[in-house]
Amino acid sequence: MGTMTGSNNLQSLKYSSGDKPTLAVLDQLLIPHEKKYIDIPDVEAAWGVIRSMQIRGAPLIAIVALLGLAVDLNSNAKTIGELDAIKDDGDALMKFIETKLDYLSTSRPTAVNLFNAIAELKGVLQNAKAKFNGEGTIRGCLCKAVVQHTEFMLERDVQDNRHIGKFGAEEILKGKEGKVTIMTICNTGSLATAGYGTALGVARALQEMDKLESIIALETRPYNQGSRLTAFEIVEEKMPGGTLICDSAAGAMMRTKKIDAVVVGADRCCANGDTANKIGTYNVSVVAAGHGVPVYVASPFTTLDVSLTNGDGITIEERPSNELISSAKAPPSINCWNPAFDVTPAKFIAGIITEKGVILPEADGSFDVPAFV
Incomplete structure (x- = not known):
């Protein structure tokens, strides 16, 4: 090989x-x-x-x-x-x-x-x-x-990532004319996969179609996967309009500038569509809902977990306190809660993009992931 x-x-x-x-x-x-x-x-x-x-x-x-x-x-x-x-x-x-x-x-x-x-x-x-x-x-x-x-x-x-990129780009472009601006959190590109990427793969697909106006990367505290890794990929790949913002600026940008969609990755998608992803994803989904910006989850088929009814059953990893304390330059003796992930409820998700197609929500806002699987 x-x-x-x-x-x-x-x-x-x-x-x-x-x-x-x-x-x-x-x-x-x-x-x-x-x-x-x-x-x-x-x-x-x-x-x-x-x-x-x-x-x-x-x-x-x-x-x-x-x-x-x-x-x-x-x-x-x-x-x-x-x-x-x-x-x-x-x-x-x-x-x-x-x-x-x-x-x-x-x-x-x-x-x-x-x-x-x-x-x-x-x-x-x-x-x-x-x-x-x-x-x-x-x-x-x-x-x-x-x-x-x-x-x-x-x-x-x-190959799966390329299909995710294609399906995601087509879904985001539905009913739109011209180019689009997307926002993402954490790193979901070539550095998070064997190549091409999931959520960032959607940006790559849009770029290849000459439909990407700009991509907004959140820094993704406390490990800064967005500022270190996604920003690095954006620069390396010469993605148009690449812009880095701090996590807390997402709402302000949605209020003052045109954001067509938020596209995020996933570590686990439950049967009803609840999705675990990097800490801060839940915050962005809530802010996006308040500004009418659709949130799409780019999720390989292997991330779909129909054994869990909803996000309450997901084990959330907690990282050592010193990882947050050192990056934040905080007092060493301060108590610290440092979850690596959070769960975004299905009601805040507009679609789950897989390599086999896009799962869209039911009338009540939930997803029937088992039927898709």
């Missing part, structure tokens, strides 16, 4: 396939001042960059976790030695691989993509084990299945 990277010059990861695959990820905590790639030789390293937010974005978290496993099983000397000790016991090999997947699932709790990807791979492995016909070894069969499925996911992510 060769080297896999993003769809443009913004590469969130560098992966090389083959008998001894390798993986390196861009340290996003250093962007925009430095581009440094971190080698990922095993699942522990993959877990670490996810947990520390050196990589982030729900689609990218899932891909890095599984690519980390693929590299671990096929290139890491310590893991290869452990596999040698198991020999060719299919059940023991499955348990060994599933234990590593379960460990990866503990890296971050809110983004459902990771859990869906792990469940999908477990199903692939069970199927491969059941169909093993004695050619070669069961170990080779399972390790190959991990690599093949993960590389498939990597390619699929970029």
Whole structure:
């Protein structure tokens, strides 16, 4: 397969396939001042960059976790030695691989993509084990299945994002003449995915259609994914009218300037359309509702979680206090509440954009996501 990277010059990861695959990820905590790639030789390293937010974005978290496993099983000397000790016991090999997947699932709790990807791979492995016909070894069969499925996911992510961009752009342009201005929060572009992006992919699609007047990026406190990462992508991609504003300026801009739509990402969409996304998304949705600006959620199919009736069931990750205190230059002894995500109720959402089409709300404002799925 060769080297896999993003769809443009913004590469969130560098992966090389083959008998001894390798993986390196861009340290996003250093962007925009430095581009440094971190080698990922095993699942522990993959877990670490996810947990520390050196990589982030729900689609990218899932891909890095599984690519980390693929590299671990096929290139890491310590893991290869452990596999040698198991020999060719299919059940023991499955348990060994599933234990590593379960460990990866503990890296971050809110983004459902990771859990869906792990469940999908477990199903692939069970199927491969059941169909093993004695050619070669069961170990080779399972390790190959991990690599093949993960590389498939990597390619699929970029294609899915392009479809999200197309459907989203067409939905926003309905009934409008001329170019449009959109607002976004956090980072949902090539740096949050394998390439192209979800919400920022909609902006890219509009740009390719010459229909993007301008894009407004919120700084996204306290980690500043908007000012560090989205602004970086906007500049790198020469998006027209790229403008950075502080989170608290969203309402003032909607009141004084023309904003055609807000487009945000998602870490989990529930059966009724309630959506978890980066902290501050809920605020923007409320302000947008007050100004008649539609809010669209760009959500890959893997982010739809029909097992949860509504947003009350979403586990919201809380980050360490020092992350907010240090970035805000606050007194070290102050009490701190630092949730990484919030939930936007379905009633504030105009549509959920997926790679399979746009889910529109029912008459009561809720969404029937299970019917779409």
